[in-house]
Amino acid sequence: MSPEPHAPPKPRALPGSGEARRHVLVAIVNNRTGVLNRVASLMRARSFNIETLAVSHLDDPAISRMTITIHGDDVHVEQATKHLYKLIDVLKVQDVTDEPTVQHELALLKVRATDRIRGELIAIVEMYKARIVDMSPESVIVETTGSETEVDALIALLRGYGIKEMVRTGTVVMSRGPQSIEEATKR
Amino acid sequence: MKSMTRGGGATPAGPPGPGAAGHDQPRGRAQPRGRAQRSGHEPQAGHEPTSSGHEPTSSGHEPTSSGRAPQAGHEPMSSGHEPQAGHEQPRNPDQQPRPEPGPEPRPEPRRSHEPAAGSPVAEAVERARRDMLREGAVPRLAARARIGADVVCEAILRQGVDVLWGYPGGVILPLYDVFVDHPELRTILVRHEQGAAHAADGYARATGRVGVCLGTSGPGATNLVSGLATAQLDSIPVVAVTGNVPAALLGKDAFQEIDITGITLPMTKHNYLVRDANDLPRVMAEAFYIARTGRPGPVHIDITKDALQQETDAPHPTDDEVAAGLPGFRPTLDGHPRQVRLVAHEIARAKRPVILAGHGILIADATDELRALAERARIPVTWTLLGIGAIDETHPLAYGYMGMHGWKHVNRAIQAADLLIALGMRFDDRVTGNVRTYAPHARIVHVDIDPAEIGKNVAVEVPVVGDVKRVLTAVLAHLRPVADGGRDEYLAQLAEWRLESEATSWHGSGAWRGGQLSADYVVSQIGEATGHDATLVADVGQNQMWVARYGGFRRPNSHLSSGGLGTMGYALPASMGAAVGRPDKETWAICGDGGFQMTIQELATIVQDRIPVRIAILDNHKLGMIRQWQELFYGGNYHSSHLFSPDYVKLADAYGIPAWKVRTPDQVRPAIETARAVDGPALVWFEIAQEQNVFPIMPAGKGLSDLIETWGGADE
Numbered sequence: 001m002s003p004e005p006h007a008p009p010k011p012r013a014l015p016g017s018g019e020a021r022r023h024v025l026v027a028i029v030n031n032r033t034g035v036l037n038r039v040a041s042l043m044r045a046r047s048f049n050i051e052t053l054a055v056s057h058l059d060d061p062a063i064s065r066m067t068i069t070i071h072g073d074d075v076h077v078e079q080a081t082k083h084l085y086k087l088i089d090v091l092k093v094q095d096v097t098d099e100p101t102v103q104h105e106l107a108l109l110k111v112r113a114t115d116r117i118r119g120e121l122i123a124i125v126e127m128y129k130a131r132i133v134d135m136s137p138e139s140v141i142v143e144t145t146g147s148e149t150e151v152d153a154l155i156a157l158l159r160g161y162g163i164k165e166m167v168r169t170g171t172v173v174m175s176r177g178p179q180s181i182e183e184a185t186k187r
Numbered sequence: 188m189k190s191m192t193r194g195g196g197a198t199p200a201g202p203p204g205p206g207a208a209g210h211d212q213p214r215g216r217a218q219p220r221g222r223a224q225r226s227g228h229e230p231q232a233g234h235e236p237t238s239s240g241h242e243p244t245s246s247g248h249e250p251t252s253s254g255r256a257p258q259a260g261h262e263p264m265s266s267g268h269e270p271q272a273g274h275e276q277p278r279n280p281d282q283q284p285r286p287e288p289g290p291e292p293r294p295e296p297r298r299s300h301e302p303a304a305g306s307p308v309a310e311a312v313e314r315a316r317r318d319m320l321r322e323g324a325v326p327r328l329a330a331r332a333r334i335g336a337d338v339v340c341e342a343i344l345r346q347g348v349d350v351l352w353g354y355p356g357g358v359i360l361p362l363y364d365v366f367v368d369h370p371e372l373r374t375i376l377v378r379h380e381q382g383a384a385h386a387a388d389g390y391a392r393a394t395g396r397v398g399v400c401l402g403t404s405g406p407g408a409t410n411l412v413s414g415l416a417t418a419q420l421d422s423i424p425v426v427a428v429t430g431n432v433p434a435a436l437l438g439k440d441a442f443q444e445i446d447i448t449g450i451t452l453p454m455t456k457h458n459y460l461v462r463d464a465n466d467l468p469r470v471m472a473e474a475f476y477i478a479r480t481g482r483p484g485p486v487h488i489d490i491t492k493d494a495l496q497q498e499t500d501a502p503h504p505t506d507d508e509v510a511a512g513l514p515g516f517r518p519t520l521d522g523h524p525r526q527v528r529l530v531a532h533e534i535a536r537a538k539r540p541v542i543l544a545g546h547g548i549l550i551a552d553a554t555d556e557l558r559a560l561a562e563r564a565r566i567p568v569t570w571t572l573l574g575i576g577a578i579d580e581t582h583p584l585a586y587g588y589m590g591m592h593g594w595k596h597v598n599r600a601i602q603a604a605d606l607l608i609a610l611g612m613r614f615d616d617r618v619t620g621n622v623r624t625y626a627p628h629a630r631i632v633h634v635d636i637d638p639a640e641i642g643k644n645v646a647v648e649v650p651v652v653g654d655v656k657r658v659l660t661a662v663l664a665h666l667r668p669v670a671d672g673g674r675d676e677y678l679a680q681l682a683e684w685r686l687e688s689e690a691t692s693w694h695g696s697g698a699w700r701g702g703q704l705s706a707d708y709v710v711s712q713i714g715e716a717t718g719h720d721a722t723l724v725a726d727v728g729q730n731q732m733w734v735a736r737y738g739g740f741r742r743p744n745s746h747l748s749s750g751g752l753g754t755m756g757y758a759l760p761a762s763m764g765a766a767v768g769r770p771d772k773e774t775w776a777i778c779g780d781g782g783f784q785m786t787i788q789e790l791a792t793i794v795q796d797r798i799p800v801r802i803a804i805l806d807n808h809k810l811g812m813i814r815q816w817q818e819l820f821y822g823g824n825y826h827s828s829h830l831f832s833p834d835y836v837k838l839a840d841a842y843g844i845p846a847w848k849v850r851t852p853d854q855v856r857p858a859i860e861t862a863r864a865v866d867g868p869a870l871v872w873f874e875i876a877q878e879q880n881v882f883p884i885m886p887a888g889k890g891l892s893d894l895i896e897t898w899g900g901a902d903e
Contacts, residue, residue: 010627011624011627012622012623012624030515038452082638085638085639086637087515088513088516185514
């Protein structure tokens, strides 16, 4: 019965065993108690570490938008998006990893800054199109926005001056061009 | 033994066994009358399954030799002695009149705990039973305002569900307080909330409707959890309602408060916490809609005590309003037309196709479409554990049960196939074994309503998301019938494999090594005795696999089994749900001694609510599957797999359930018939071989071609 007795068959591919990479998911969800918990619980149950997560409501306050970045193999992440879709409170999910997008995050950095080096710092900040939003005799707070790598680059540069405190919002993302995930959700 | 094929085993209707003939004790009322006529046996002592002559050492177990009459309460002629009268109707209307028993022997003094007729205790039992069924209760709804608790009852009744399983407690009492005003709703008091969840699950599986269970806050709710997880993994529509502490106390660690919605969140299809009674009509309607729509599943509703007591006149929404209010819940029902054509194309060019029928066929009620597909394209049908009943097992194209304990010929056909047509199944690891070596020559068509199942465990060539009934209907429209004689050679090859495989590990004489009672025989006899029409509810472990292999199923939803979660203790409570949901079908719970002892408390429920469940205990004094794994894979290190067994006949007697013990093959069929003749619950204790294994077995992590077929010797 076996068609090719001499040629051993190729092993069947295991879904989810490919190479892991960074994925960015956008989820449009109902703005209700516990929705974040549902999403987080689902990711945990599938052993995803959520690397960044940004949530805010839309123009319509009954609906929220989540931007989630996770690491995983394409099939594994696709499974996660399918499971996200199954949540009753999730209206739309999109993996925008391979789409042209604008990806930005905001970071606040409290940097040690004495009189001696403050001028040097201001020059760097201006060069990176960041700005100083607070100043004290011993420190400044630098606010910067940009892609993850841009923010990383600034942080690397400022590290030498002594970063006392740092906070990053995590990436928010929007597809380039006229298409809108919100409009697609309403349709 | 090995040479016997299935069905070749003799029915033990032969002459009386040795030792039985000398049985001359007064049988009294303990002999079940009417059995002889039904089963066609002569009413002689030799067929008495409990005749003590077979068991000189255990005569204490025998109702006949002890002179007790545990089943007297189920005998119409003696019902006057019992506190629970009113069950004079014989179970089968066409039953022949029972023979006159002759002079009634004086009843022996009672030794059971059944209260004597006319005693205050008996009155209390009767009162409790009457209260449960609400005979004579006066509805008093008109005298008061409608509250949240009324909404719950109305919503359940609006969904066509007329029974709920529950256990009261502090915060759920407002709901119990209004049951009297909704007499159409039958509430059954279980003995543990896990039993309520399993019973709702059994009800749902047997009827296709939504099952409803109920518990209080804290421990009541956590006790429901195993049952809800069972329903989740097996896609069973269940709605669980729990009470919670008043909203003001939420989060304060109040008495019996636990974050139950946090617990059920990852193991239900959806859940709710309701604090406002005005939300209840919508939430209840949504819960039922979500539970039964698309891929079914359990939904949990947690309601605060004050919401149950709050007055409300919020109206119930229609199904359309519910659907419109759930924009995030739109299951795909129709398969994509291009994919449907692809399926037809794959089938047309396949040389060795195999259909893998799963639970989805039963849920979607697609058995006719499945049979049509199989017949038109001449494709053999195999099934998963939960796909049992998708096709009549006697159908010429019904090929068998697949997977870890499936038939060798079935797994062989899958491994040799060039096309697998997977319908409403999810390639569980118990089905595929090692995925890398699974069906190496096959392209795979996968139809499932849940997109998340596609490509989850195996990569597939043709995915189709949709309701399997609709998809199959669409595929059939594209499918040309296979010409006469098409696939003849293929089907002949499969038949040959089958003949060889069905002979292994089958004990048609009923005896395993050393003449011990063989479990596969017992299960097949239950199937035969009930005309393959009864609902057989399996527990988990070896008994489950024997039921799956040897039960012989011909009707959809006649096989209930906790497949995904493998919840021991499932059978007894689930069989209550099945028996209440389908009173027209006989219901058997087939348990191992381990699983039976896990939910043994529900014996009280089946007695109090007179649920006609027949219980078969396959007692090997072992956790049989654990023992089997320890023997095969852990070098015979039998830790914690040996079980002490109580005297189940005495135990059943304590509950007032008639019971018989069976140790030899010739007692099996008569005992089954005797239990069937009882009007009400009955129990048969089969003491089976202690070390019998279920073969073949695919070791965990191995592939479908690596089955172990025997271990200790040829007699396995």
